[in-house]
Amino acid sequence: MNIITLSLKSLKRKRTRAVLTIIGVAVATAALFSLVSFSIGYDRSLKKEMQDSGLQMLVSTEGCPTEAASLALHGGEITKYVDEKRLAEVRSIQGVHVATGMLMFSLTEEGGKTSLFSGIDDEIRKLKPYWKLKGSWFKDSSSIILGAEAAKVEERTVGDKIYFPGLDREFNVVGVLQRTGTEDDGFFFLPIRTAQEVFHKQGKLTAIGVNVGDPGRIEKVKEQIEELPDVYVLTADQMMGQILKLVGSSKTLMFAVLAIALIISIVGVLNTVLMSVMEMVKEFGYMRCVGAAGIDVFKIVLLETIAVCLIGGIIGALGGSALSSIADSFIRSVLPYAPAGKMIEFNPVIFITSVFFAVILGITAGIYPSIKASKVSPMEAIRNE
Amino acid sequence: MNSIIELKQVIKLYERGSEKIHAVDGINFSIAPGEFVSIVGPSGSGKSTLLNLIGCVDKPTSGVVEIDGVETSSLKEKELARIRNTKIGFVFQQFFLLSTLTALENVMLPSVFSRNGQKTNKTKRAKELLDIVGLADRVNHLPSELSGGEMQRIAVARALINSPKILLADEPTGNLDSANAEIVYNILDKLHKDGLTVIAVTHNLELAHKTQKIFKLKDGKMMDE
Ligand SMILES: Nc1ncnc2c1ncn2[C@@H]1O[C@H](COP(=O)(O)OP(=O)(O)OP(=O)(O)O)[C@@H](O)[C@H]1O
Numbered sequence: 001m002n003i004i005t006l007s008l009k010s011l012k013r014k015r016t017r018a019v020l021t022i023i024g025v026a027v028a029t030a031a032l033f034s035l036v037s038f039s040i041g042y043d044r045s046l047k048k049e050m051q052d053s054g055l056q057m058l059v060s061t062e063g064c065p066t067e068a069a070s071l072a073l074h075g076g077e078i079t080k081y082v083d084e085k086r087l088a089e090v091r092s093i094q095g096v097h098v099a100t101g102m103l104m105f106s107l108t109e110e111g112g113k114t115s116l117f118s119g120i121d122d123e124i125r126k127l128k129p130y131w132k133l134k135g136s137w138f139k140d141s142s143s144i145i146l147g148a149e150a151a152k153v154e155e156r157t158v159g160d161k162i163y164f165p166g167l168d169r170e171f172n173v174v175g176v177l178q179r180t181g182t183e184d185d186g187f188f189f190l191p192i193r194t195a196q197e198v199f200h201k202q203g204k205l206t207a208i209g210v211n212v213g214d215p216g217r218i219e220k221v222k223e224q225i226e227e228l229p230d231v232y233v234l235t236a237d238q239m240m241g242q243i244l245k246l247v248g249s250s251k252t253l254m255f256a257v258l259a260i261a262l263i264i265s266i267v268g269v270l271n272t273v274l275m276s277v278m279e280m281v282k283e284f285g286y287m288r289c290v291g292a293a294g295i296d297v298f299k300i301v302l303l304e305t306i307a308v309c310l311i312g313g314i315i316g317a318l319g320g321s322a323l324s325s326i327a328d329s330f331i332r333s334v335l336p337y338a339p340a341g342k343m344i345e346f347n348p349v350i351f352i353t354s355v356f357f358a359v360i361l362g363i364t365a366g367i368y369p370s371i372k373a374s375k376v377s378p379m380e381a382i383r384n385e
Numbered sequence: 386m387n388s389i390i391e392l393k394q395v396i397k398l399y400e401r402g403s404e405k406i407h408a409v410d411g412i413n414f415s416i417a418p419g420e421f422v423s424i425v426g427p428s429g430s431g432k433s434t435l436l437n438l439i440g441c442v443d444k445p446t447s448g449v450v451e452i453d454g455v456e457t458s459s460l461k462e463k464e465l466a467r468i469r470n471t472k473i474g475f476v477f478q479q480f481f482l483l484s485t486l487t488a489l490e491n492v493m494l495p496s497v498f499s500r501n502g503q504k505t506n507k508t509k510r511a512k513e514l515l516d517i518v519g520l521a522d523r524v525n526h527l528p529s530e531l532s533g534g535e536m537q538r539i540a541v542a543r544a545l546i547n548s549p550k551i552l553l554a555d556e557p558t559g560n561l562d563s564a565n566a567e568i569v570y571n572i573l574d575k576l577h578k579d580g581l582t583v584i585a586v587t588h589n590l591e592l593a594h595k596t597q598k599i600f601k602l603k604d605g606k607m608m609d610e
């Protein structure tokens with residue numbers, strides 16, 4: 001028997017309370033683990049997506065770059081258009097590998113349902129190599145390809161027909177995209193010509209996506225494109241910067257919520273331990289009577305608190321990793337933009353750090369009750385007996 | 386200066402509102418190493434208070450308490466804890482057993498707080514002590530599963546775990562029938578014969594008369610023998 005077994009003994013006695021405290025710490029640790037994992041994973045995934053996607057530049061007409069970036073990625077209507085002639089001109093610039101025109105439109109049906117459309121051409125597949133298609137690519141002007149979410153909502157699959165009353169047009173579903181985790185999931189994709197026709201935007205594009213291969217050439221090509229009339233060029237780096245700025249404030253908010261959760265957790269643990277110290281005054285008095293020094297009692301209480309937080313921390317971090325896909329989709333839903341793929345990956349360093357934080361939490365919460373316990377005098381045992 | 390316990394003009398004053406109680410009132414007393422003495426007196430005469438002062442559990446309002454040549458009033462709490470732990474074994478009137486610990490663990494408790502190594506064979510020593518007090522078959526019982534007399538004997542075993550020089554026993558036979566009281570008395574007597582200094586508070590005059598010296602206490606004052 002030693003100090004550690006002694007403090008675990010007193011834990012065992014207050015089992016229900018210990019379990020509740022452990023749950024509290026576990027939840028806080030799980031939140032910490034998920035959020036840190038996510039935050040690190042987000043930036044990494046975003047970078048990777050930008051690299052994977054061949055989209056190195058986005059050519060639109062002059063306007064607010066944030067608007068352009070956000071619209072290009074989220075869809076929605078841009079009221080200014082690029083002349084389709086620019087597409088051919090961009091293609092002819094030396095160093096341009098891929099240039100693809102896009103026309104985005106949102107259609108609000110009677111009853112308020114909004115559908116996002118994107119007119120695209122074959123070239124886009126080079127910019128979105130991660131697209132996996134079930135069925136086939138466009139066959140004719142009445143073909144439509146659905147994003148995974150759009151297909152789910154409309155309950156359509158390859159071979160079905162889909163009718164949009166707002167357009168008074170029927171399309172044949174030729175392909176459905178596999179879930180990408182990006183905004184693409186919610187889109188209806190039409191051949192560019194069809195899109196221009198149904199939305200009455202003949203000869204117009206929302207933007208032109210450009211790939212130049214070697215990233216070193218981006219700046220040079222950008223300068224050349226900018227010489228064309230009425231264009232505004234946004235590079236992938238700039239877009240990423242915009243997104244990170246946009247997401248940054250959401251992240252700050254999430255971390256603020258987390259900080260509050262941690263403080264509540266500390267206060268909760270502090271309260272529990274303090275209560276238990278009050279209840280155990282007599283016992284501590286007995287220990288002091290048989291020769292326990294103040295520091296011994298201090299250690300018993302602090303170790304007990306640390307044990308609770310360590311167990312809670314490990315459970316929380318394990319739980320956080322187990323539930324990472326749920327956390328992933330939750331966090332996705334509250335962020336303005338999220339890259340494709342799994343953002344939260346198990347990272348042992350984050351795991352250990354989270355558990356470590358839980359222990360720090362324990363020490364922070366345990367120190368005051370431990371000091372209080374260490375001040376119990378042997379006379380407490382004798383009083384009122 | 387050949388005493389292991391030396392009290393000079395020791396006073397313990399309790400204040401209850403405006404009322405002042407001299408629980409211990411100017412006591413001088415000296416115990417030689419290896420002595421076996423008893424303290425007797427009516428209830429409320431200050432016996433437990435006196436024992437607490439000797440055991441460094443309580444501090445005197447004034448006066449000097451010397452244990453093994455060390456003047457205790459100037460000592461820090463940490464050093465007092467060390468004296469309680471190593472030099473003194475205390476059998477408290479209310480036992481002070483921890484309800485969550487088994488008999489064996491209770492006996493071992495003081496060893497958890499002792500700073501001198503050799504903790505390895507404490508379990509063995511604790512079992513020996515439980516055997517000596519006749520509780521070898523109660524090793525894994527919790528205090529709530531034991532009788533008053535059994536708890537008392539566990540308290541005796543616990544007092545001995547760190548091999549103290551002094552054993553203070555407050556009513557060690559108070560809850561026992563005469564046969565068991567005899568057993569406990571014999572244990573104390575044997576310990577005394579092995580060289581331990583023993584001070585026992587008792588109401589049992591028959592047992593008191595078997596000790597070397599009897600101190601009679603009344604209203605916190607020592608009566609002549
Ligand atoms: N903490 C305290 N506060 C106030 N008065 C106290 C306190 N402890 C003891 N007393 C008083 O001091 C006196 C001596 O008490 P003490 O416990 O030493 O008596 P005792 O001789 O051990 O009695 P008993 O034989 O009943 O155990 C009593 O009058 C008691 O009421």
Ligand SMILES: [Mg+2]
Pocket residue numbers: 432433434478555
């Ligand atoms: Mg008493």
